[in-house]
Amino acid sequence: MPWIHHLLYRIGIIIIPVFIEGMNDFIRCCTDQHHIDIRELIAFTDIIILVTHIAPANQDLHIGLFSGHERQLRQIVHKLNHIQPDLVVVAGDWTYEPENKLAQELAVLKEIHAPVYSVNGNHDEQYPGPPIRELLHYALQVNQVMDIEGQIVEFDEFRLLGVGDLWAGKADMRSLPDLPQDKPWVILSHNPDTVDMIPKLPTRPLMLSGHTHGGQVELPWLTNYVMKKVSILGHKKGMYRHEHADVFVTVGTGLVGVPFRFRVPPTIDIIELI
Secondary structure, three states: OHHHHHHHHHHHHHHHHHHHHHHHHHHOOEEEEEEEOHHHHOOOOOOOOOOOOEEEEOOOOOEEOOEOOHHHHHHHHHHHHHHOOOOEEEOOOOEEOOOOOHHHHOHHHHHOOOOEEEOOOHHHHOOOOOOOHHHHHHHHHHOOEEEOEOOEEEOOOOEEEEOOOOOOOOOOOOOHHHOOOOOOEEEEOOOHHHHHHOOOOOOOOEEEEOOOHHHOEOOOOHHHHHHHHHOOOOOOOEEEEOOOOEEEEOOOOOOOOOOOOEOOOOEEEEEEEO
């Protein structure tokens, strides 16, 4: 039927430039710097805490089918070392249909000149994805990435808490009010909708998350429709203020679903607490 051929031809004309531009967006890994005044989080004391840590938020690498190959990982490591951060945090989704050689593929991470802290995302917990939790845990451990799920890391100016994935049913923060509250909390958790589970604290916490990819492919109407399935609370990218906490959502660097990005380049977000 000629009209079908004509329609497919027209669609092809549209899709090919989108795909080419999307691949260009994926190849370019950019950095984006954000300044967060942690003094605004202090609600229980007159003491002003000044924090100068710079923490690149680098999430959703999705090592495997479409992304996370050595060239891209080396580019990310090079950019991180150029930034010279105090710490690096990765809020999960390390994988997307990976091969059984994760330890080898992640070996370049040992070249990062800063401590790296991590929690798992839904693809690391079989929501969806293959059963690779133990394989990933080993790969991160041998490559000097610290899994802090359910753990607290102490810094002079704040405490970093690792929280498990929401879709995997591991985002439990009920005991948070019982923990010390003498300095601000920074919470690392994959899904930004986890922010709705943070209880009221004397100090307003900051949560760092990924999960959304910023939509990955930015198209009129369609992207917003898909995002409603990804984040019930309407998170996409950037900073959001909620009742009990603020959450920063990075677009990450990896790919799922389709092998390209469009108008949402892979990004290393630099969070400077001032």
